[in-house]
Amino acid sequence: MTQRFTGRTALVTGAGSGIGRATALAFAAEGAHVVVAGRRREPLDETVTLIEESGGKALAVTADVTRAADLRDLVDATVDHFGSLDVAVNNAGVLEAGGQPAADIPEDAWRRMLDINVTGVLLALQAEVRQMRTQPGGGAIVNIASRIGVHGRIPGMTAYGTTKAAVSVLTRGAALDHIADGVRINAVSPGASATTMSFKPGETEADRAERMRTAVPVGRVSTVEEIAAAVLYLASDDAASVVGTDLVVDGGSTA
Numbered sequence: 001m002t003q004r005f006t007g008r009t010a011l012v013t014g015a016g017s018g019i020g021r022a023t024a025l026a027f028a029a030e031g032a033h034v035v036v037a038g039r040r041r042e043p044l045d046e047t048v049t050l051i052e053e054s055g056g057k058a059l060a061v062t063a064d065v066t067r068a069a070d071l072r073d074l075v076d077a078t079v080d081h082f083g084s085l086d087v088a089v090n091n092a093g094v095l096e097a098g099g100q101p102a103a104d105i106p107e108d109a110w111r112r113m114l115d116i117n118v119t120g121v122l123l124a125l126q127a128e129v130r131q132m133r134t135q136p137g138g139g140a141i142v143n144i145a146s147r148i149g150v151h152g153r154i155p156g157m158t159a160y161g162t163t164k165a166a167v168s169v170l171t172r173g174a175a176l177d178h179i180a181d182g183v184r185i186n187a188v189s190p191g192a193s194a195t196t197m198s199f200k201p202g203e204t205e206a207d208r209a210e211r212m213r214t215a216v217p218v219g220r221v222s223t224v225e226e227i228a229a230a231v232l233y234l235a236s237d238d239a240a241s242v243v244g245t246d247l248v249v250d251g252g253s254t255a
């Protein structure tokens, strides 16, 4: 196994489940010290246990990405514990009001999604850049957007798609704003991936597999490890000249 992150510290938000947990495990497997963040303590502790059982080092910190103070404390805890913040993955996100046509999207769900998916990414990025630009090696940030923000074409996903398109644009703008600070910022846009988020209400795993067989050119959801691999590439020195890109990993859905 290549060890691209030995001696570096990676922070992952939303790391108690799904893509975030897989990304945290992948960083640890490549030598990083990992800080895992989210609102609920128990799933974060489970991620830490999985990392420690594989011989890695990790720290769980509860933080709500809609609160700037939580994010400042999160970055401070990272630096206090491991000495630096070299990589940050802004992965925390929610999907609400799926299936609702635009005219029927509840205002509170719309505002909550903007708050978590967009403002949460900006506030996290602000806390991360403030630390990274003080470090000799700078840092790398990867935001998690979505292929739904790249190509709408999914009825009933207007609210979620709007937030994810915003993450993609935020990524490009911030990347240009901060590359001179030594901070490289990119995004990954997953397509339907193997987490609870990609189930339709009431759907079983077999139902989802059948839906994906025709809906996605590769005929299946992406694994969380496939998404994590794209994140690690962008965060690594292999991507040293990749700045402000949005890497779509969607089994061909937007091709």
Ligand SMILES: NC(=O)c1ccc[n+]([C@@H]2O[C@H](COP(=O)([O-])OP(=O)(O)OC[C@H]3O[C@@H](n4cnc5c(N)ncnc54)[C@H](OP(=O)(O)O)[C@@H]3O)[C@@H](O)[C@H]2O)c1
Pocket: 013, 014, 015, 016, 017, 018, 019, 020, 037, 038, 039, 040, 041, 043, 063, 064, 065, 066, 091, 092, 093, 094, 095, 116, 120, 144, 145, 146, 147, 189, 190, 191, 192, 193, 194, 195, 196, 197, 198
């Ligand atoms: N799965 C897919 O098909 C897919 C496709 C495209 C993009 N994505 C994106 O990938 C990311 C990960 O999604 P996933 O599929 O892995 O879903 P998931 O398992 O539901 O993970 C989302 C994580 O975000 C955390 N979170 C939510 N609100 C938060 C907040 N306010 N502050 C801090 N943490 C918060 C959750 O933990 P707590 O509830 O404990 O805070 C949870 O661990 C999301 O940004 C999602 O939009 C997913």
